[in-house]
Amino acid sequence: EVQLVESGGGLVQPGGSLRLSCAASGFTFSSYSMNWVRQAPGKGLEWVSYISSSSSTIYYADSVKGRFTISRDNAKNSLYLQMNSLRDEDTAVYYCAREGWEYWGQGTLVTVSS
């Protein structure tokens, strides 16, 4: 069974940093690209970042470019999102999703507030 479990969310002050993790199981993680998607409270879904299976190709939404860094460790079956210079508008539930969009994690809440 495919499972994606996010962790690392929490309360952080504006300008602060946070690192999210997504632990994958039930499939060959190193064979699939991965995405981060976020959802602000009461709002819709926004794609945040993409990383290819080998980490050779990475993309970001303009809203996070230069502040967020996606990475992965295929040996640990894990996906990461390093978030720096956080802003109020980054407050959201962050989901990891596998290539193809069939599998999503349960999400982890990031709250940016003073």
Place this chain on the structure above:
Amino acid sequence: DVVMTQSPLSLPVTLGQPASISCRSSQSLVYSDGNTYLNWFQQRPGQSPRRLIYKVSNRDSGVPDRFSGSGSGTDFTLKISRVEAEDVGVYYCMQGTHWPSWTFGQGTKVEIK
């Protein structure tokens, strides 16, 4: 970026009655390989999104056959033939053709009258 526009944004439906959600894209979603990468997702209250339909009209495993997707080019539709209580939630269309900027519709909230 490709803009995905859904209508209506709110859809009250009587149990057992049909429901239809429209999704329009600002550019054609036909990819160079001939496929159209248009997905539909259901998000029940408090849950993660669940993919229902991929490539316009293909139902995912376990999705009831009362859900169907159709359309082409820039106009797409998700239909529920007979709404059940478990169908309450928000439905999103998403385009995967014009990557690396995957975009979602605003969402349509389905509720029971």
